[in-house]
Amino acid sequence: ADGTPVPSPNLGTTIIQDPTVFKDFGGKEGLVKIMDDFMVLLIADPRTKPFFDNEKQAFIKAMLVEQMCEILNGGCKYPGRDMKSSHATMRVNREAFNALVEDFQLAMDKHNVPFSSQNKLLAKLAPMYRDIETTTGAASATLVPPVAK
Numbered sequence: 001a002d003g004t005p006v007p008s009p010n011l012g013t014t015i016i017q018d019p020t021v022f023k024d025f026g027g028k029e030g031l032v033k034i035m036d037d038f039m040v041l042l043i044a045d046p047r048t049k050p051f052f053d054n055e056k057q058a059f060i061k062a063m064l065v066e067q068m069c070e071i072l073n074g075g076c077k078y079p080g081r082d083m084k085s086s087h088a089t090m091r092v093n094r095e096a097f098n099a100l101v102e103d104f105q106l107a108m109d110k111h112n113v114p115f116s117s118q119n120k121l122l123a124k125l126a127p128m129y130r131d132i133e134t135t136t137g138a139a140s141a142t143l144v145p146p147v148a149k
């Protein structure tokens, strides 16, 4: 009733109300560019390459754009799955999670997103480790359990 958007149940967090943050990301166009560079970094990074060097990268990028756009109150509606179910078939550990966050910071730096706005978004993403980290052991992008031939 007060005009506050209702967060999507799959978003994993609440949205950022301050509209200057979305502007600092260059709007949706800016997010598309950031995710393009982010994916390049993820594939160049040996810690994350096994997860992203596959045919799903375009889909994942598109989902990330919608998710970040909605979190930044950019008028998008994230259509993807929740964080727990979309990462449940992998073994993501703390190292892999931190590597992804580092690479995302590099991508945001490259696009001159002010540090304060980077941190506002990162504060929303950081608690998602609870749903995304699936192991305290070795990381692996192999489906669990293995798919029978």
Ligand code: HEM
Pocket: 047, 048, 051, 052, 056, 060, 063, 064, 067, 079, 080, 081, 082, 086, 087, 090, 092, 096, 097, 098, 100, 125, 126, 128, 129, 132
């Ligand atoms: C805060 C951190 C993260 C966010 C916000 C995030 C977000 C997302 C989103 C929105 C999707 C698409 C969901 C869907 O399928 O509908 C996805 C899928 C995926 N994510 Fe993440 N993710 C994060 C961390 C990670 C990490 C640390 C890894 C591995 C190192 C990872 C690997 C993947 C992979 C491989 C998929 C595709 C899964 C599939 O479709 O089979 N993600 N993620």
